[in-house]
Amino acid sequence: MSVEVKICGLSTLKTLDAALDAGADYVGFVFFEKSPRNVEIDRATTLVAHAKGSATTVALVVDPDWPRLDEIMGKVAPDALQFHGSESPDFLRQVHARYPDTEIWKALPIASQDDLGQLALYLSLTDRILFDAKPPKGADRPGGHGRSFDWSLLRDLDPELGFMLSGGLDPDNVADAIRMTHAMAVDVSSGVESAPGVKDTDKIRAFIAAARAVRRERAL
C-alpha cells in the first residue's frame, strides 16, 4: 500500500529539488502573507513550472478573495488548491465551478471527536481532506505551527477516504502516525525545517524515506 508524501512551504529551487529528487508526490507553496513560508507570485510561478510533471503542485491559501485566487490561478496555475482557512462549502462549490480542472483540498482543524463532524460537509465537494491540528490560541495563522493532535481520533475512519494527515509530523514520528491512523498521505512543513520558513534538505530526505519505509512494511 502506498503512502503519498507532500512537502509544504517550499520557497527555493534547492529545497524544491531535494523534495522532487527524494520522490515527493506533492509539493506545496504557501500564499499567506503572515506566514514565514509565504511566496511571492513571481517566485511561485517559477517554482511551480519547475515542478510540473514531476509532482502535483499545491497552492495553500487561507480565505482568499476572488482577485487573489484569480491571480494565483492565472499566473501560478497549480494543480491543486489547498484551502486552509474557514472557507464555506458554498465557497468551495463556487471555486469548483470557476476552476473545474483544479483539485480542491480542504484542511480541517481537529482537536476532538466533534471536529470530525465537519467531514460530512466537505467530503463530496473536495478531492482531498487534510486533517491538521488546531492553531495555538491567538496565533496569526491557522497552520504550520508544528503541532500535532490526538491521532487516535482518526483510528476508526475509513482509510478509503484517502485523507491526508498533517500537523507536527517530522522524520521521527511520521512512521508511527501512519501506522496509527492508516492515513493514505502525509503532509509536513515545520518538521523539515531548521528555522521557521527555512527548509532543511536532509530533513526533507529523511521524512520521505521514513514515510516510504512504512509503505514497504505495509506491503509485506
Ligand SMILES: O=C(O)c1ccccc1N[C@@H]1O[C@H](COP(=O)(O)O)[C@@H](O)[C@H]1O
Ligand atoms: O505553513 C504555514 O505557515 C501555514 C500557514 C497557514 C496555513 C497553513 C500553514 N501550514 C500548513 O499547516 C499544516 C501543518 O504544518 P506543520 O507541519 O505542523 O508545520 C501543513 O499542511 C502546512 O502546510
